[in-house]
Amino acid sequence: MQKNWLSEAKKQLGANNLAAAYDLALGQLSADKSDGDAWGIMALVALEGGNAEKAAELSEKAMAFGCRAMWLRTGYARSLLSLGRHDEARDLAAATNVNDCASPLEADTIGVVLARTGLHEKAVPFFERAVAGDGTYAQYRYNLATSLQFTGQLRAAASQYKSVLNIDPSHHRSRLALVQLEPHDDGALAQIETLFSDYASDMDAALLLGHAAARIWEDRGDHIRSLDWLLKAKKLKSQNIHHDRHWVEGIFAAAKHGSPEQSTAPSQHQSSSAPLFIVGMPRSGTTLIERILSSHDDVCSAGELPDLGLLIKQSGASGGRHILSADTLSAPYDPREVGRQYLRRTKQLAGRSVYMIDKMPFNFFFVRHIIESLPNARIIMVRRDPRDTVFANFRQLFATDFGYYNYAYDLDDCVHFVSHFNALADHWQSVLPPERYQQICYEDMIADQEGESRRLIAFLGLDWQQQCLQFHKNKSPVATASSVQVRSPIHSGSVARWKRYGDYSDQVNAAFAQNGLMMD
Template identity: 50%
Template structure:
């Protein structure tokens, strides 16, 4: 299997397929050949076929750990994260191959097993210290687990062995003190990558972060617009799609309002969904809740939306779309399937947080599907939310974030969110749906924290005030900020951006925000 993985890393998938077919022509029970074909299917974005071929490989005696990687990746692609997590958790102490160790580590990260992934990445780097990908994966995992100084050292090491890794430059900008020399270095790097949209995006964001830290917010905004320009031309924000999506979510709130109003029964596991715009304080609220002794952290779980999509049977590749939000189906079945999939993450806790921000579109569905669930909607001054989203580099392959390449498009999305949040508050607020304002939490931390814990039906736990000491992994864009105590530095931040702030206010009002 080493040869197969080497060919794949070199991009030679055709040769892998040809070689596997030749081997099967000679011996139909060649387990390595079946594993190779399963790998080809997965690389060809055909997870169902990959699982079928993996099962054939096992039937003829295959037991290679690489088969676990392929099956785990395929299950994740099919939305079966619970089964993928079981595969990822298997013991693998006798592995020495760096690529295999790294691949297993990635599988563990993608299934939420961050602490378990760390030793695999450490072993991969030890086996091949000159591979930038292995070092980058180690660095991000250290960051998620709160070892920020270790992460910074690994990001620096990543750049040393792989100077083209601009993701590491961006990550390092979040962790190290800004200096004029470092900003000048990024400016030179930007000139080298200006014609490469992904790299320009990453370097532009890194330069913006340093400019902001050096006290020049206007220069930071200029860097952001410069860095996003090429990518914006490739990933256009679809306002018609946004209008349909938000309208469908509002209709669902109307449809399921009666179900949402039902009191929560006592159940062994009661999920707590923390929803809202990204960069609005959702991670802060989740960390406060998850610091309670009876609350486990699930992180950002895609399970509910994936199950809704699959069980609704609506066409299309998008998980969140108007058709899925408006589909007629048995929501209790969705709820049962969700609990079966995520229950393992709760351990002995009676509450489990799920902090997927864009579950905001599914608040009504969640309350109807899960009688024991609660939803906490996090809201923030929309002007600060616009700037915070524009300043954040989201996963670039995730189309829902295409708004963030333009300041005006970001304002349009945020204005639509404000309208939906108002509608949900009017229809869903009660014993299972509540709002929390970011600014209120900053100003009155204990009062608002006590209110949230009371909303969960739990006794007060003073450790909720020390959320920054919570050792659980944080995989969101706020992984650095929530390791520090609450501060007011981000409240009213929009005011420092001068003419950019005027543009944002105008765009928000044009899209319906009343202020």
């Protein structure tokens, strides 16, 4: 029979009465300091109180005293995620049996951990169990829909997004996601435009609804009206964020700090897969290159991993809560230890592949660190016409609360950011050895898919496989904004797209000229 104090402590936690739950656990520990359940309740109190580090410590103590309850397991996994210990959180969640989840919340929590660490296929059964347990909770269905979308189950994803909207018509993130999966008629467009007016003072709702309207007009070929909608969508949000161009200039300058020194130390991980970093601006074709290369039998993809930047920040002991900063990029660090820890954390993801792709786009800031800390690593920099890159980033609603993407709320800020990226990419191209670093242009891949694909496979030292040309048949998950596009064969529809935006195109060209980058 369950202990009365434990039932009451869980009840108090559910009501967010942390002090009461703490007192109950403390009372139990005063009688029995080896009670794992009591230490587990303490861990959850710390977690809900915002102290993830203490929560992880107490969770480990609870498990040492024999607590194996799922409620502790889910709390511990959340703590590990908060601390950036993604590999441990991923391993813990992956080892969980969906049938051991006693509640929809437990199943959903494990699913979220799996999804956030790139294991969307494994996440789907947990989200399905959560929905089966409580189909009236919109967020459970939304979580299921996103993982279905990322695993290529687009019709099932659309069905779940519709269910979310039936439950909660104000779940505008689902409305935007659905626009990207299905065509919308005039009635649906009118509904979105009316909702935009209703939510005009809510900057987050306006952002989502305005992006949805813009996507519909873009799909209909009215590119200028689409941009008009984006400007309306972003207006309120851009007035409430702080985008600091000096900060941008600082991180790009810091990325060039010091000359990359190739490690002369012998690799301690000859049996490990070699990391393959695909880097570049978001929406520049990085996912396309990832899909082409991961179609090869000897290449797997781990998705967009935060591990590298986190390890560099930890090694350099730089201040601040953000991984990407001038301090992190320029601080002294231990390349050998960063490399060792990176390979340890990604070993399970790499499996027996010859190469494991890490497709975190902004790792282009850490190119020097990659060269220095991972002797076997290769880097592919993806570039695209800067004007198309600007419009593609402006059209994208980045799903992050970090300020890294705040440039995307303003066209001129996009130009400023992309101009600095262009200079950094030129720098890496001029100083890095071709056996470690290769550059690929999106337009070249579109024009000569087989020739460019063969060149990249040769760069990796692998034998050519014809299936690399059938990347759209690759069934592995895609957790990026390109999750729908890369399920179709290659096409030229996005080449020179910048020319479609009339006066906005002229504005972008002029802004590049002001930033010292003259366009043809």
